[in-house]
Amino acid sequence: MATQSLGVFASWRPLALFLCVSCGTLGTPGGEPAGLPSSGVGPFRALQLGELTPKALVPYVFSNQTADYREPSVVGTSTDPTSTTVWMYVVGHVGGVDVIVRTRADDARSFYGDTADNATAAPPTPPVVLQASQSWEGGATGNLGGPSALMVSGQLWLYYASAGGIGLAQSSDGLTFNKLSEPVLTPDASATWETTTPRAPSVAVFPDGSWHMLYGAGVSIGEATSSDGLTWTRVDGNPILSPRPVVDPSTLPAGVVAPFDEGQVDDPVLAPQTTVDGRLQVRVLYTGYGLLGGDGGVRASSIGFAARFGDSGPLLSQPDPVFTTTLHGTAPAFFEWSGGSLVYVSEDNASLSSSMPFPAIAAGYAPATNTLPAPAPFPTGP
Amino acid sequence: MRRERNRKIGKIRKEIFLIFPIFLSFLSKEAKANPLDAFGFGSRETAMGGAVAADVSDFSAGYYNPAGLAKARGFELSIGYFRADHFLSMNGMNSGVDPVKGIVGGAVVPGKVYGLPFAIGVGLNLPDDRLTRVRALAQDQPRWELYDNRNQRLWFGVNAAISPFPWLQIGGGVTFMAATLATLDITGHLDLASPTDSSLRHQVVADLKSVTYPDFGARVEVTKNLAFALVYRGQFGLDLNVAANVKAGIGAAAYGDITTLALGLQTDTIDSFLPQQVVLGGSWKLTDDLRTNLDVTWVNWGAYVPPVTRIETQLSVPLPPGTQLPGGVPAPTTPAPTVVTPVSIHDTFVPHLGVEWRALARPTWEGFVRGGYEYDRSPLGAQTGTTNYVDRDRHAVSAGLGLRLIAPGKILPGDVRFDVHSQLSVLATGTTTKNDPSDLVGDYTAGGHIWNVGLMATVGF
DSSP: OOHHGGGGGOOHHHHHHHHHHHHTTTOOOOOOOSSOOOOSSSSOOEOTTSSOOTTTTTTEEEEEEOOOOOOEEEEEOOOTTTTOOOOEEEEEEEEEEEEEEEEEESSSOOTTTTOOSSSSSSSSOOOOEEOSSSSTTTTGGGOEEEEEEEEEEEEEEEEEEEETTEEEEEEEESSSEESSSSSBBOOOOTTTOSSEEEEEEEEOOOTTTEEEEEEEEEEEEEEEEEEESSOOESSSSSSSOOOOOOOOOSSSOTOOOOOOTTTTTEEEEEEEOOTTTSSSEEEEEEEEEEOOTTTTTTEEEEEEEEEEEEESOOOEESSSSOOOOOOOOOEEEEEEEEEEEEEEEEEOOOSSSSHHHEEEEEEESSSTTSSSOOOOOOOOOO | OHHHHHHHHHHHHHHHHHHHHHHHHTSSOOOOOOOHHHSSSSSSHHHHOOOOOOSSOOOTTHHGGGGGGGGOSOOEEEEEEEEEEEEETTEEOOOOOOOOOEEEEEEEEEEEEEEEEEEEEEEOOOOOOOOOOOOOOOSOOHHHHHHHSSBOOEEEEEEEEEEEEEEEEEEEEEEEEEEEEEEEOOOOOOOOHOOOGOEEEEEEEEEEEEEEEEEEEEEEEETEEEEEEEEEEOOOOEEEEEEEEEEEEEEEEEEEEEEEEEEEEEEEEEEEEEEEEEEEEEEEEEESSEEEEEEEEOOOOOOOOOOOOOOEEEEEEEOOTTTOOGOOOOOOOOOOOOOOOOOOBBBBBEEEEEEEEEEEEOOOEEEEEEEEEEEEEOOOOOSSSOOOOOOOOOOEEEEEEEEEEOOOOOOOOOOEEEEEEEEEEEEEEEEEEOOOOOOOOOOOEEEEEEEEEEEEEEEOO
């Protein structure tokens, strides 16, 4: 009986047929994780070949060898979350002084007047929309910097920095501006940490209608609030973000580097949002500087991310930068749409040459694992 | 007669004690992951919510309870197909978790050894997309930890069972998987000024090593209508080791090589960890036509090893004195080794409930209706820190139909069975909130459902 039952062990044909059928099936490659949640502020990767026009030098989106574009501010022209049409306000060196120039891109990447925008002739020249003229700005020979553009009820409000503090200009078309005669934020002797004049403003309106301005001063970042965007009050006597404590490199384990922002934090970009849980998350991108003397005498710099929940209080920052370029990226700008987010930074040398360096605006994209669609044509106007 | 039987039993017991150490020799320190935990094995079993530890005798006993093989009545060959589609999302965006699908089947070969019922069973889950996939993600990248990737793998089990007494069946076996060892060597020239002019040669050497984990089971028939089962499944982790070595000259065509880059990279990943499990099951035949089963599985998730790649790097880029890379590009430095963040995870008890009703009974055929339920409480703790191992409590409701043709012909003297199943798993949407406002992932909602359908055909000889 046992022999008879065990005889089926010899009958492997059905099993062999089964295995042959199984191994004959073919599959398809697996997909990568998609639609992942993110705070939208990186980590960013530099733009790649194919994401800019072939004539462009990636990752630079706006450059000119004589105008020395830097310190960008980007604002969307539409409330449509899918729109990528943006205006960029950027500092340029024109006529021997630093002015504010405006350009436009319909894909947030191909900016009017970029070096690569030269299909028929030399690149067009983006218009100067703001330059120093008032006494607190240093007169006609004064310099402007740190633009921060904000859409307010169909108007474009442009905050900027100059010799005497932070000023405001308003425009209905984004090209022709009316300046306020006096700065909206001036140095305050009682704020002892502000060892320099306030600079690099960034303004946003929170969901409760309150206006908030972050600005750089000394080596830190401070905050002021307003009910109308015109009259500002410092939040308190302390900065909301300061450099990380200095670390002795000899005490660090192998492979661990000193904090990227132990020298200075500056150039805040304010980007509040409401999380899926209904919490106000105040997101801030900023420039983090290392100590003087590092990196061949030039201070190393990267773009960091700090945030807080709620409308007041200090910021907590990520220990690692969210965007690093090899050529000292500073002064971030930020644009977010349904397809991701872009960070724009000033870099100190778009020529890759040590003999003829000139600054330019580079860009990074997040989610870093995604790829942007092909670039749009350059706009025909600013 | 009784004395003769006891002598045979004693001999068999000795052989069992010899066989089991052989099984134990296959024991690796860790065990593996498979799709069977998530989606079941076989249409009848899946339709009954996986509550079959005390009520299984076909090929699927290799997974549910090897001891059940000893109840097989004849040689059986089973083949089927199943497909589980994920509709899982985070923040309302589909997470793109790949479907799990493939051929399911196996065979049971019963016989007698020294007059005692004995059987060997083989079971196979063969994905039709890939035999296995290892994907190690960054610790902070959100992923459906229990559904993305870890179910994309082949499962193959070989088991044996014996019934030393009519009221007792015991069985055990091993399950096979593969671990990976690989090296990647890259040599050549890296042009910094013109990356497309770089010439890099690479060589990949990969080695798949078989790894195994054990499973054991026992079934006790208390009465004709009541049985209990106890099953143990071993722990498993798929170990992936990849070493990469890069040696390349660095420079620009116009300047020649400035230096030589030497990079050594060693990665170690434990992927698709499957925790050890203990199942306590019961089967109660209420009437000739109605049976209810209940299983409770203890899952040792507390021993979980997250699939984080540990990377050790050695980097050397010596620059000649007084020189620098073109464009002021700073020389890279050796990155710090990976620091793995502990994951909050705890053991769980998973109840399975199954019902089978013989709705139609005819002399030549029978029809069955089945239903089942399974509740998987998520073992993962709240992801309030930097990790994002996403999971949600799972309620799985299943149903199925069965048709049994009784000895349909001379060619097929045994039964022929056709079974279908459908299972809906609902993962209730919940919100994960972060303690750190500067968390790069931030708050998110996650939830969704999974559809699992399949069919099986079994032929008895």
